[in-house]
Amino acid sequence: MRIDVVTLFPDLVNCVAGCGITGRAVERGLLALHCWNPRDYTEDRHRTVDDRPYGGGPGMVMKVEPLRRAVHDARGAAQVPATVVNLSPQGRRLDQAGVRHLASRPRLILIAGRYEGIDERLVELEVDEEWSIGDYILSGGELAAMVVIDACARLLPGALGDEDSAEQDSFTDGLLDCPHYTRPEVIEGLAVPQVLLGGHHGEIERWRRKQALGRTWERRPDLLEKLELSEADERLLEEYRREHAP
Numbered sequence: 007m008r009i010d011v012v013t014l015f016p017d018l019v020n021c022v023a024g025c026g027i028t029g030r031a032v033e034r035g036l037l038a039l040h041c042w043n044p045r046d047y048t049e050d051r052h053r054t055v056d057d058r059p060y061g062g063g064p065g066m067v068m069k070v071e072p073l074r075r076a077v078h079d080a081r082g083a084a085q086v087p088a089t090v091v092n093l094s095p096q097g098r099r100l101d102q103a104g105v106r107h108l109a110s111r112p113r114l115i116l117i118a119g120r121y122e123g124i125d126e127r128l129v130e131l132e133v134d135e136e137w138s139i140g141d142y143i144l145s146g147g148e149l150a151a152m153v154v155i156d157a158c159a160r161l162l163p164g165a166l167g168d169e170d171s172a173e174q175d176s177f178t179d180g181l182l183d184c185p186h187y188t189r190p191e192v193i194e195g196l197a198v199p200q201v202l203l204g205g206h207h208g209e210i211e212r213w214r215r216k217q218a219l220g221r222t223w224e225r226r227p228d229l230l231e232k233l234e235l236s237e238a239d240e241r242l243l244e245e246y247r248r249e250h251a252p
C-alpha cells in the first residue's frame with residue numbers, strides 16, 4: 007500500500023515510518039510513505055501557503071495552488087490511481103469499518119491542512135473523501151493522518167506477527183476488548199482471575215467473550231445496539247448482567 011501525505015510538517019508525519027508496527031511495515035515494504043510539502047510548490051519569495059479569509063474573520067486559510075501542485079505531483083509519483091482524502095472535523099467519523107475501507111485502497115493521498123482549514127475549491131477540485139478522527143479541533147491534520155496511517159498499516163497482511171493481537175483487536179468484531187493480565191500473579195493484593203491460570207482453553211475463551219460482551223454493555227451500549235448477538239452470546243451477556251447487576 008502506498009500513502010502520500012500533503013503536509014507542511016513532513017518531519018512530524020515521517021515519525022510513524024520510524025518506529026513500531028508502522029515502521030516495520032515500511033521496512034518490510036508493506037507500506038510506502040511519501041510526504042509532499044506545499045511550501046515547495048510556492049512561487050513567491052515568501053513561499054506563501056496561506057492567506058486571509060474572504061469575508062473576514064480570524065485565522066488564515068490554506069491557498070489552493072500550492073496544495074494543488076503538491077497533490078498533482080503526488081498523483082504522478084506512482085501509476086496506481088489514488089484516493090484523495092482530506093482530514094478535517096467536517097469529515098465522516100472514522101471507525102474500524104472506515105479504516106478497513108481506507109486500508110483496502112491501493113493508494114491514498116492524505117491532505118493534512120493547517121490554520122483554519124483549506125480553500126473549499128481544493129476540496130471540490132481534488133478531494134474524493136473527507137474523514138475526521140473525532141469531534142475535536144487539532145492544530146493540523148497531521149496527527150489525524152498519522153492515526154489513519156497507523157490504523158491502516160495494522161491491517162496490511164504481514165504487518166503484525168502472530169505475537170500481535172490484531173485479530174483479537176477490540177472493534178474488530180464490534181465489541182470492546184476483554185481485560186488483559188500478565189506476571190506477577192498478584193499485585194497489591196489484586197490477583198489474576200483464576201480462570202486464566204487454569205489452562206482450560208475452552209473456559210478461558212468463554213470468560214474472555216463474556217467479559218468483552220459485558221464491558222461493551224456497560225461502557226458502550228451503542229456498539230451493542232448495532233450487533234446481532236448469537237444465542238450463545240445472549241446467554242453469556244445475561245450471565246454477566248446477573249453477576250454485575252448494580
Ligand SMILES: CN(C)c1cccc(CNc2ccc(C(N)=O)cn2)c1
Nearest residue numbers: 093094119123138139144146147150
Ligand atoms: C475547519 N477546521 C478547523 C479545519 C479544517 C481542515 C483541517 C483542519 C486541521 N485540523 C484538524 C484536522 C482534522 C481533525 C479531525 N478531527 O480529524 C481535527 N483538526 C482544521
